[in-house]
Every structure is written in C-alpha cells, then in structure tokens.
Amino acid sequence: xxxxxxxxxxxxxxVAVVIPAPNSPLTMNQLAERVVPSNTPFKIIDESEVPSDxxxxxxxxxxx
Numbered sequence: 932x933x934x935x936x937x938x939x940x941x942x943x944x945x946v947a948v949v950i951p952a953p954n955s956p957l958t959m960n961q962l963a964e965r966v967v968p969s970n971t972p973f974k975i976i977d978e979s980e981v982p983s984d985x986x987x988x989x990x991x992x993x994x995x
Contacts, residue, residue: 935981936963938973939993946991948981 936949936959949966951959959975967973972995982991 933978934959934975935978936967936973936975937981937993938967938971941968941971943989945989946993 934951936951938947938949939945940947949962951957951962955962957965963973963975972993974993974995982988
C-alpha cells in the first residue's frame with residue numbers, strides 16, 4: 932500500500948492530503964519538507980487510513 936502526508940490546512944481549517952506522484956524520487960519526508968507549510972505538524976500515514984468516502988471531507992480533522 933502507498934503512503935500519504937496529511938497536515939492541518941491553515942487556509943481552509945480542514946485537512947490537506949498529499950498524494951505522491953508515481954515513481955517520485957523523493958522520500959516521504961523529503962516531499963513533506965517541500966509541500967507542508969513551515970512550522971505545520973504533519974503525519975505520514977498509510978493510504979488505507981484516509982477515508983474513501985469523501986462526502987464529509989470538509990469535516991475531517993487533524994489530530995496528533
């Protein structure tokens with residue numbers, strides 16, 4: 932299974948989900964350094980942890 936980066940999105944108040952490009956040469960930590968805003972907590976999770984039902988996507992919350 933693949934991995935995803937999640938972090939609280941300061942613009943929307945929701946959760947941002949970063950999906951790496953196939954065959955990316957970057958590690959997940961390197962990708963997080965590039966895309967996650969500075970001083971923002973993030974997690975690297977398994978893609979199975981991201982809900983497949985997007986109906987209430989705006990209600991997703993980030994917790995550490």
